[in-house]
Amino acid sequence: MKLFPLLMIEFxxxxxxxxxxxxxxxxxxxxxxxxxxxxxxxxxxxxxxxxILVLGALWFIVLxxxxxxxxxxxxxxxxxxxx
Amino acid sequence: xxxxxxxAAFILALAAPFFLLLGxxxxxxxxxxxxxxxxEDAHKSPPTKVPMPAGPxxxxxxxxxxxxxxLGFRTLVPVAVAAGAGVAFAIGLVDDLYVLGGKTxxxxxxxxxxxxxxxxxxxxxLYRADIYFPILGDTAPHFIIYTILAVAAFPVVAxxxxxxxxxxxxxxxxxxxxxxxxxxxxxxRALFQSGFSVSRVASTLPLxxxxxxxxxxxxxxxxxxxxxxxxxMFGAAFAGLAVTGGVEIAAIIAIVPAILNSFYTxxxxxxxxxxxxxxxxxxxxxxxxxxxxxxxxxxxxTLVRLVLLTSSMTELELVxxxxxxxxxACVFSxxxxxxxxxx
Numbered sequence: 215m216k217l218f219p220l221l222m223i224e225f226x227x228x229x230x231x232x233x234x235x236x237x238x239x240x241x242x243x244x245x246x247x248x249x250x251x252x253x254x255x256x257x258x259x260x261x262x263x264x265x266i267l268v269l270g271a272l273w274f275i276v277l278x279x280x281x282x283x284x285x286x287x288x289x290x291x292x293x294x295x296x297x
Numbered sequence: 298x299x300x301x302x303x304x305a306a307f308i309l310a311l312a313a314p315f316f317l318l319l320g321x322x323x324x325x326x327x328x329x330x331x332x333x334x335x336x337e338d339a340h341k342s343p344p345t346k347v348p349m350p351a352g353p354x355x356x357x358x359x360x361x362x363x364x365x366x367x368l369g370f371r372t373l374v375p376v377a378v379a380a381g382a383g384v385a386f387a388i389g390l391v392d393d394l395y396v397l398g399g400k401t402x403x404x405x406x407x408x409x410x411x412x413x414x415x416x417x418x419x420x421x422x423l424y425r426a427d428i429y430f431p432i433l434g435d436t437a438p439h440f441i442i443y444t445i446l447a448v449a450a451f452p453v454v455a456x457x458x459x460x461x462x463x464x465x466x467x468x469x470x471x472x473x474x475x476x477x478x479x480x481x482x483x484x485x486r487a488l489f490q491s492g493f494s495v496s497r498v499a500s501t502l503p504l505x506x507x508x509x510x511x512x513x514x515x516x517x518x519x520x521x522x523x524x525x526x527x528x529x530m531f532g533a534a535f536a537g538l539a540v541t542g543g544v545e546i547a548a549i550i551a552i553v554p555a556i557l558n559s560f561y562t563x564x565x566x567x568x569x570x571x572x573x574x575x576x577x578x579x580x581x582x583x584x585x586x587x588x589x590x591x592x593x594x595x596x597x598x599t600l601v602r603l604v605l606l607t608s609s610m611t612e613l614e615l616v617x618x619x620x621x622x623x624x625x626a627c628v629f630s631x632x633x634x635x636x637x638x639x640x
Contacts, residue, residue, distance in 0.1 A: 216607040217618055221625055227553050228629045235430050235546065243436075277557065278564060281598060288606035289592050 223280050230276060234269045242266065299495060306369020307495075310502035313365055314358035318510035325354045326514070326521055336522055340464060340612050342586055347519050350393045352526025355507050356386040359534060362503025370496035373420040378500055378537040381413030385455050385533030389526035402529075403452040409533045410448030413540070417444075424540045429486075431546065431636035450536045457555035458532030459525060460562060461619075463601060464612055468523060469515040470620045471555065472531045473508040478551040478627035479535065480505060482544035482634035489638040493543075501538045504531070517613045544634060551630035554622045558600035580605055588615055 242265045249255040299307070329335065329348035336349040359382060363375035388405045391397060397405070417423040426443035427435045462468040480501045487498050508531070514521040523531075539548030549556070577595045579602035580588050590596075590605035604610075604618045 217604070217621060220603060220607075220622060224553055224557070224622060224626055225629070227557060228550055228626070228633075231546070231550060231553075232431060232633070236433065239430060239433050239436065274560070274564075277560070281557075281561060281603070284603065285598060285606065288590075 219284050223277065223284065226280060227273075227277055230273050234273060238266070238269060242269075303369050303495070303499075306365050307499050307502070309365035309369070310362045310499045311506045313506070314362040314503045315506035315510045317361055318354060318358045318507060319513065321354060322351075322510070322514050322521065325351070336524075338465070338519065338522075340582065340588065341518070342582060345518075347522050349522035350390065350524025350526045351511065351514070351521040352386060352389055352393065352524045352528075352530060355511055355523060355527045356382065356530050358507045358510065359503050359530070362506055363500065366496060366499045366503070370494070370499060372494070372496045373416055374423060374494075374496055374541050375500045375503075377413050377416035377420070377423055378534055378541060380416060381409045381451060381537040382530045382534040384409035384412045385451065386526050386530035389459075389524065389529035392529075393524040393526050402525075403456055406452035406455050406529065406533070407448060409455065410451035410536075413451065413533075413537050414444050414447055425543055428545055429543060429637050431633050432640060447536075447540050450540070451533050453559075454536040454539075454552065455529045455532030457552060457559045458535065459528040460558050460599075461555045462523065462525075462528040463599075464616050464619075465519040466512065466516040466616050467619055468528050468531065469508055469512040470616065471623050472535070473505065473512055474620070474623045474627050475535060475548075475551045475630075476501065476504040476508055476538075478630040478634075479538055479542065479544060479548055481631045482547040482638075483538075483542035485634045485638040486542065486544060497542050500541060504534050504538060517616060544637075547630045547634045547637065550633050551627050553626045553629070554600060554619065561598040561600065561603070564598070583609065585609070587611060 242262055245262060245265070246258045249258050326348045334349060335346040337344045338347050360379050363379040366375040367373065385406060388397070388402065388409070392402060414423075424443070424447065426438040426440040428443070429435045458468065458472070461471045480498070483498050483501055487493050487495050511521070511523065511527075515523065535548065535552070539545050577591065577593050577597065579591055579597045579599045581591055583589045587609040588605055588611070589609045590602045596602060600619065600622075601615065604615060604622075607618075610618070
C-alpha cells in the first residue's frame with residue numbers, strides 16, 4: 215500500500231477540518247460575556263479573530279510538518295538521477 | 298412532488314450536456330487541429346500533439362444543462378452558477394491564448410465570485426448565509442461575512458482545480474468524482490431538510506454530465522486538453538454549486554487533495570508563481586520512460602511529486618494514484634454529508 219502515508223495525511227486534513235470547526239463553534243463563538251461597551255466588543259472581536267487565525271495556523275503547521283517529514287524520509291531513500 | 302416539466306429538466310440537465318459533448322467532440326477536435334490549436338503532451342516520449350483548448354465546448358455543455366434547469370424549475374440558481382463559471386472560463390481562455398501572470402489570474406477570478414453573488418440581487422434566496430456543520434447543525438446567518446467568503450472561494454477553488462490539470466485524465470477524473478460527492482451532499486440535504494428546493498440538486502447534474510463526457514476524451518492517452526478555460530470553469534462551477542447547495546464543508550473535504558496540492562506548491566515556492574515559470578521542476582521523465590520525483594532541495598512539493606516519491610511510475614499509474622486519493626477524499630465528503638443531514 216504505497217499511498218498509505220499520503221492517505222493518512224489526507225485523513226488528518228479531514229479530521230482537523232471537522233475538529234477545528236467543532237472547537238470553533240463550541241469554544242470560540244460563545245466565548246466571553248455579552249459585551250456592553252464598544253471597548254469590550256472590540257476586544258472580544260479581536261480575541262475571536264486571533265483564535266480563528268490560531269486554528270487556521272494549526273491546520274497549516276500540522277499538515278506542513280507531516281508533509282515535510284514524509285518528503286524528507288522519501289528523498290533520503292530515493293535514487294539520484296544519473297545525469 | 299415534482300411536475301413533469303421539472304422531471305424533464307432533471308433528465309436533460311444530465312443527458313443533454315453528456316450526449317451533446319460526446320457528439321460534438323470529434324468535429325470540434327478536428328477543427329482545433331486544422332486551426333493549429335494543439336499543445337505538446339510533454340509526458341510522452343516522444344511528445345505528441347493534443348488539441349487544446351476544449352474549454353469552450355465544455356462551457357457550452359454546462360450552459361445547455363444549466364439552461365434546461367433554469368427553464369424547468371424557473372429559477373436563477375443555475376444562471377448564477379453559469380455566470381460565475383462563465384467569467385472564470387473567459388479568464389481561462391485569455392490565459393490559454395496569451396498567458397496571464399501568476400498573481401493576475403487569482404485577482405481576476407474574484408470577478409467570477411462577484412458575478413455569482415450579484416445574482417442574489419435578482420434572487421435573494423440564491424444562497425443562505427449560514428453554514429451547516431456535521432452533528433452541530435447550522436450557524437447563525439452572517440450575510441456580509443458569508444458573501445465575502447463566497448466571493449473569495451471562487452479564485453481559491455478555481456486555482457485548486459487548475460493545479461490538478463497536469464496529466465492525462467487527471468482533471469476530468471477529479472471533476473467527475475468531486476462533482477458526484479457534491480451531488481450526493483446536495484441530494485441528502487434535499488431528502489432530509491424540508492423546504493430545500495430540488496432545483497439545487499438538478500443544478501449540479503450538468504457538471505457531472507460535462508465531466509463524464511470530457512473523461513472519454515481526456516483519459517489516458519488524451520485526445521483533448523481542456524486548457525485553463527476548462528479547468529478554471531470547472532472550479533468556479535464547483536464553488537458556485539457548493540454555495541447554492543449549502544454543502545460547503547463537504548465540498549471542501551472532497552477537494553482536499555487539490556487544496557493540499559495548492560497549499561504544498563504555494564508554501565514551497567513561497568507565493569503565486571505561474572507553473573510555466575517555476576525555477577525547478579517537481580518531476581522529470583527518466584531514461585526508463587517513467588516519471589520520477591525530483592530530489593532537488595528547491596523542487597516544489599506538488600501532490601504529484603509526493604505521489605512519485607513512493608516510487609517511479611508510468612503516467613497511467615500516477616493518474617490512478619491521484620484518482621485513488623480523490624476517491625478517498627470523496628468518501629470522507631459523503632460521510633460528512635451523512636453526518637450533517639441524516640443525524
